[in-house]
Amino acid sequence: xxxxxxxxxxxxxxxxxxxxxxxxxxxxxxxxxxxxxxxxxxxxxxxxxxxxxxxxxxxxxxxxxxxxxxxxxxxxxxxxxxxxxxxxxxxxxxxxxxxxxxxxxxxxxxxxxxxxxxxxxxxxxxxxxxxxxxxxxxxxxxxxxxxxxxxxxxxxxxxxxxxxxxxxxxxxxxxxxxxxxxxxxxxxxxxxxxxxxxxxxxxxxxxxxxxxxxxxxxxxxxxxxxxxxxxxxxxxxxxxxxxxxxxxxxxxxxxxxxxxxxxxxxxxxxxxxxxxxxxxxxxxxxxxxxxxxxxxxxxxxxxxxxxxxxxxxxxxxxxxxxxxxxxxxxxxxxxxxxxxxxxxxxxxxxxxxxxxxxxxxxxxxxxxxxxxxxxxxxxxxxxxxxxxxxxxxxxxxxxxxxxxxxxxxxxxxxxxxxxxxxxxxxxxxxxxxxxxxxxxxxxxxxxxxxxxxxxxxxxxxxxxxxxxxxxxxxxxxxxxxxxxxxxxxxxxxxxxxxxxxxxxxxxxxxxxxxxxxxxxxxxxxxxxxxxxxxxxxxxxxxxxxxxxxxxxxxxxxxxxxxxxxxxxxxxxxxxxxxxxxxxxx
Numbered sequence: 311x312x313x314x315x316x317x318x319x320x321x322x323x324x325x326x327x328x329x330x331x332x333x334x335x336x337x338x339x340x341x342x343x344x345x346x347x348x349x350x351x352x353x354x355x356x357x358x359x360x361x362x363x364x365x366x367x368x369x370x371x372x373x374x375x376x377x378x379x380x381x382x383x384x385x386x387x388x389x390x391x392x393x394x395x396x397x398x399x400x401x402x403x404x405x406x407x408x409x410x411x412x413x414x415x416x417x418x419x420x421x422x423x424x425x426x427x428x429x430x431x432x433x434x435x436x437x438x439x440x441x442x443x444x445x446x447x448x449x450x451x452x453x454x455x456x457x458x459x460x461x462x463x464x465x466x467x468x469x470x471x472x473x474x475x476x477x478x479x480x481x482x483x484x485x486x487x488x489x490x491x492x493x494x495x496x497x498x499x500x501x502x503x504x505x506x507x508x509x510x511x512x513x514x515x516x517x518x519x520x521x522x523x524x525x526x527x528x529x530x531x532x533x534x535x536x537x538x539x540x541x542x543x544x545x546x547x548x549x550x551x552x553x554x555x556x557x558x559x560x561x562x563x564x565x566x567x568x569x570x571x572x573x574x575x576x577x578x579x580x581x582x583x584x585x586x587x588x589x590x591x592x593x594x595x596x597x598x599x600x601x602x603x604x605x606x607x608x609x610x611x612x613x614x615x616x617x618x619x620x621x622x623x624x625x626x627x628x629x630x631x632x633x634x635x636x637x638x639x640x641x642x643x644x645x646x647x648x649x650x651x652x653x654x655x656x657x658x659x660x661x662x663x664x665x666x667x668x669x670x671x672x673x674x675x676x677x678x679x680x681x682x683x684x685x686x687x688x689x690x691x692x693x694x695x696x697x698x699x700x701x702x703x704x705x706x707x708x709x710x711x712x713x714x715x716x717x718x719x720x721x722x723x724x725x726x727x728x729x730x731x732x733x734x735x736x737x738x739x740x741x742x743x744x745x746x747x748x749x750x751x752x753x754x755x756x757x758x759x760x761x762x763x764x765x766x767x768x769x770x771x772x773x774x775x776x777x778x779x780x781x782x783x784x785x786x787x788x789x790x791x792x793x794x795x796x797x798x799x800x801x802x803x804x805x806x807x808x809x810x811x812x813x814x815x816x817x818x819x820x821x822x823x824x825x826x827x828x829x830x831x832x833x834x835x836x837x838x839x840x841x842x843x844x845x846x847x848x849x850x851x852x853x854x855x856x857x858x859x860x861x862x863x864x865x866x867x868x869x870x871x872x873x874x875x876x877x878x879x880x881x882x883x884x885x886x887x888x889x890x891x892x893x894x895x
Contacts, residue, residue, distance in 0.1 A: 328354045331383035333417035338379075341413070347372035352525040353501070354380045357469075362522035363501040364515050368647070371527060374410045377471050377501045381445075382411065385468060387420025389444050393468045395494075396447040397487060399477040400813070401427035401598070406627050407473060408447040421445065426452045426462075428814040429598040429847070436461050450478065450486035451813050455852060457493060467498045475504040475511050480644075481819060482809030484510055491518050505647075537654035539681075540688040541664040541674060549637055549665050550581055552690050556635065556663065557587060557615065558699055559691045564608060564630035567617045568649050570638045578637065579617045589615035594817060595841055620645055626652050636664040639673050641820055643680035663688070788838040789823045791863040797830045800854045807834055807853060814851045815844050833863050 325338050325346055346354065349367040356363050357380035367373055377396075385393045396411075398404040408425035415421045424438040426448035435452075439461050446453070446462065456462035470491070472478070478487055491500075491514075500519050504511055515522065542552060557565065569575050572593035579591035590604050590613055607613040609628050618626075620640075634653045640646040646664075653660030664685065666674050678685055712719070729739055796802045804825045811834070812819045823835025848860040 323351060325379075329358050329383075330354065330379055331418075334379055334383050334414055337414050337416045340416070343375075346375075348527050349373055349525065350376045350379070352527070353377065356523045356525070357381065357499070357501060358384065360384075360499055362499060362519040363503075364519060364522040364524045365501065365503040365527075366505070366507055366525070367503065367527040368505050368651070373473065373503045374407055375414070377473075377503070378407075378411050378414050381469050381471075382415050382418060382421065385421070385444060387418060387422070387444050388442070389466065390442045391463045391466050392443050392446040393466060394445040394471070395453070395464065395467055395469075395490075396445070396471040396473060397450055397453065397478070397490065398447060398473045399449065399481050399483065401429055401449055402626055403474065404447050404449055405602070408445075411445055411447065415445075423447070426456060428452050428851075449813055450483040450490065451810055451851075453490060454486055457490070458852075458855065464494050467494050469499040469501070470494055472500070472502045472504075472514075475502050475514070476506045476508060479508060479510055481812055482805035482807075483813075484514070485803065485805060486809065488514065488518075506644075536658065537650055537660045537662050539650065539662045539664070539683060539685045541666050541685050542688050542690060544665055544667045547690065550578065552665065553578075553582070553635065553637065554585055555691050555696055556633075557582075558696055560633060560661070562614075562661075563632040564611075564613070564628065565615045565633040565635060566626070566631050566652050567615060567635045567637050568640070569617060569619065570641070572619060574638065575617045575619055579615075582615055582617070587615050588613050589617065592616055592618040594619065594815065595844065597843075620649070628652075629658070631660070633661045633663065636662070639664070639666065639670045643677060646677050647681065789835040790838045791833050791835050792860050793863040793865070794832050794834060794853075794858040794860050795830075796853050796856045796858060797828050797832050799829055800856055802827060802832060802854050807832065810851050810853050810858070811836070811848060814847055815840075817844075 323346070324344055326335060328346065328351070330338075349365060349371050353363050353365055353376040357377060363377075365373065365376065381394050396404075396407055398407055404425045404427045408423055411423045415423065421444045422442060423445040424435070424443045424447075426435045426439075426446060428449060428451055432455075435456065439446075439456065448456075453462065457464070472487065475487075478484060500522070502511075502515055502519060502522075544552065553567065567578065569578060572591075572595055575591040575593045579589050582589035590607070592601060592604055596604070604613065604616070605626070605628065608616055609630065611630065617637075631653045634650050636646065636649060640649055650660075650662035653662065664674070664677070674685065726739065730736060794807065796807075804827065807825055808819050808822055811817055811822055817836070821837050825834045826832060845860060848858055851858050851860075
């Protein structure tokens with residue numbers, strides 16, 4: 311494989327100079343795009359030449375347009391089978407990429423685009439594929455299912471895109487990706503995009519890409535420079551109160567709040583809603599159609615705060631998101647990068663705020679070292695600052711009411727004049743009416759006593775720091791053992807089960823516990839109390855061409871010697887340590 315790192319000029323050319331189709335340029339002009347990003351300026355001419363591309367760039371740099379624009383400029387429409395296949399690690403990213411393709415192809419009426427992913431009914435996807443499609447965007451598991459059913463044929467495939475390849479590796483999909491690659495024509499063009507280049511991804515690139523042009527966008531930092539990063543050291547008030555103060559004082563459009571678990575998402579969304587904020591939760595227990603409606607409400611401004619878990623928010627690209635709040639510390643550094651990458655996209659400015667507890671001090675230092683950027687400390691607004699803002703807003707409501715039309719105010723004017731004639735003081739009367747409007751909820755708040763200021767949270771020599779790291783596991787989630795009807799004789803590997811369960815059940819892989827492979831069945835530990843809908847989905851999931859038929863394990867104790875715990879493939883470890891480490895992805 312020939313690697314050729316492309317060094318980009320500071321002055322990027324305009325889109326009109328890159329050789330894109332007129333219809334695509336017209337769609338870009340409608341969107342107001344003039345100058346391509348670094349990855350776009352480098353990848354578009356290369357893909358238009360028909361060459362394979364190996365692109366390394368961080369999230370939020372415009373990778374989708376980097377491959378969508380040139381491919382839409384070169385393919386023909388009206389085909390019975392797809393000419394372009396895009397593989398994405400999650401359903402949310404697959405939907406987002408498909409929407410981007412549709413936007414760029416708005417003036418190419420002959421091109422049909424569809425997305426296929428777990429959680430959506432098969433019959434809907436099969437009908438779309440039977441009608442004929444030119445671009446398919448899907449998750450590896452569902453793409454494999456359709457290929458095996460014969461409903462997705464890749465005989466005439468011209469281009470294959472692997473988007474966020476390192477994420478597919480972490481989710482256990484790399485074997486599925488290789489299987490799909492082996493079923494495609496040797497003449498197809500491949501574009502592989504990844505934020506990092508672990509050895510497994512390097513091996514895939516060397517094996518399947520044909521003399522690719524390597525495009526490496528070197529960043530001094532691993533996060534978007536247009537994102538302002540801050541942290542709040544949690545003390546003196548709880549996180550919920552801190553979040554409320556942020557919402558009241560930050561100059562924000564929409565806010566995305568990340569928490570660890572689905573229950574946390576529901577509880578926090580309920581609390582924020584009771585505070586009067588337009589807030590909803592987004593997590594794996596929510597049906598796909600309802601999730602799409604939630605995202606639509608966020609896009610059109612009917613929703614201002616979205617509380618989400620990591621898996622469902624990956625790939626989320628909503629222009630209104632001005633703030634990302636890490637309500638809970640991310641479980642690893644890459645998750646932090648992906649989380650805050652939901653704001654400040656495509657050159658826009660954004661804010662990322664991290665809540666840090668006393669036990670998470672070392673994690674903050676590790677994030678700074680990983681991102682190569684300082685995270686500045688912030689102080690929560692005082693009660694006085696909040697009260698001034700509330701007072702101004704309340705007075706604005708009164709002014710707005712007074713400016714209403716005279717007919718609407720007339721009966722109230724009569725009542726007030728009558729009360730004044732009874733001898734009530736005008737100021738007291740107005741205050742009474744204001745209190746009536748406010749109700750029982752206090753208008754003003756009081757500051758709680760603050761804990762004494764601790765030393766710099768990033769002090770490396772703090773002895774307590776070394777013992778303060780929280781567990782990297784499942785956050786004490788209760789687990790129970792399930793049996794699946796696929797085992798060693800069927801060729802199953804732990805990664806197959808991790809990938810299938812994580813994708814189809816929308817379950818973060820760190821909540822998938824011990825896996826034990828037996829001759830004709832396997833067992834896997836999953837969070838206790840999974841809904842019947844999720845269990846029903848997992849019953850029908852196929853791994854190694856067999857349905858899992860997931861059911862609670864009713865057998866006796868299992869030996870530990872053949873057990874497996876998912877782990878991050880980026881750092882190879884000895885087999886003994888693999889049994890004790892977990893994947894934080």
